[in-house]
Amino acid sequence: MPKLELLPAVDVRDGQAVRLVHGESGSETSYGSPLEAALAWQRAGAEWLHLVDLDAAFGTGDNRALIAEVAGAMDIKVELSGGIRDDASLAAALATGCRRVNLGTAALETPEWVAKVIAEHGDQIAVGLDVRGTTLRGRGWTRDGGDLYETLARLDSEGCARYVVTDIAKDGTLQGPNLELLKNVCAATDQPVVASGGVSSLDDLRAISSLVPEGVEGAIVGKALYAKAFTLEEALKAVAA
Numbered sequence: 001m002p003k004l005e006l007l008p009a010v011d012v013r014d015g016q017a018v019r020l021v022h023g024e025s026g027s028e029t030s031y032g033s034p035l036e037a038a039l040a041w042q043r044a045g046a047e048w049l050h051l052v053d054l055d056a057a058f059g060t061g062d063n064r065a066l067i068a069e070v071a072g073a074m075d076i077k078v079e080l081s082g083g084i085r086d087d088a089s090l091a092a093a094l095a096t097g098c099r100r101v102n103l104g105t106a107a108l109e110t111p112e113w114v115a116k117v118i119a120e121h122g123d124q125i126a127v128g129l130d131v132r133g134t135t136l137r138g139r140g141w142t143r144d145g146g147d148l149y150e151t152l153a154r155l156d157s158e159g160c161a162r163y164v165v166t167d168i169a170k171d172g173t174l175q176g177p178n179l180e181l182l183k184n185v186c187a188a189t190d191q192p193v194v195a196s197g198g199v200s201s202l203d204d205l206r207a208i209s210s211l212v213p214e215g216v217e218g219a220i221v222g223k224a225l226y227a228k229a230f231t232l233e234e235a236l237k238a239v240a241a
């Protein structure tokens with residue numbers, strides 16, 4: 001059985017690595033230099049970095065140059081998110097050398113464009129399904145964007161390679177992942193799922209690992225690492241077993 005991939009997160013707001021609670025603008029805790037954070041996760045053995053431009057996601061500007069600097073400094077695979085909504089932002093994201101991008105708002109608001117870029121770029125495109133209950137949220141998670149399972153069926157039919165599923169109610173809370181949601185999404189699609197939101201302990205990672213046979217491929221870990229609930233080395237060991 002393949003092991004669960006771990007993706008430590010670096011979310012960038014106003015040039016700083018931050019963590020939010022429920023993805024709410026204004027709830028930031030700052031953790032300093034995004035480059036230093038990313039290099040620290042790489043040194044600790046990460047194989048992936050989940051890198052988010054929060055300003056681009058919220059529409060409060062962007063950190064494009066800094067994101068490119070961080071992605072360019074990585075020897076590991078980078079998954080890039082936030083504000084990738086048109087040809088120009090997609091080209092800039094892919095030009096960083098990232099392994100793949102996550103599209104959020106675009107999958108809700110411009111489905112024709114998303115179908116086109118899925119067809120063009122294959123598994124370099126993932127879609128972030130950011131949900132409250134079963135309602136998708138876009139534009140920095142401030143606007144409803146339709147039903148999770150209807151959107152998933154549409155994206156599956158268009159050949160979307162992968163989904164990053166975030167339970168907004170759990171994100172940044174250290175309250176544990178929404179395992180039911182992950183199971184339900186895995187049951188609804190044959191494509192791999194990356195879990196996001198709520199990881200608080202090594203047991204949470206072991207619980208997500210138990211869903212690998214159902215289709216969970218990876219887990220994004222944010223607040224728990226920054227709050228030092230465990231180290232990345234411990235997390236990698238816990239999912240290797």
Ligand SMILES: O=C(O)c1ccccc1N[C@@H]1O[C@H](COP(=O)(O)O)[C@@H](O)[C@H]1O
Pocket residue numbers: 011020022023024052054056057058081082083084085102103104105106128130138139140141164166171
């Ligand atoms: O990661 C967050 O905490 C987050 C909070 C609020 C909005 C977005 C967030 N992150 C990721 O950004 C992309 C969505 O960006 P867009 O809608 O495509 O501009 C998505 O991967 C979210 O998970």
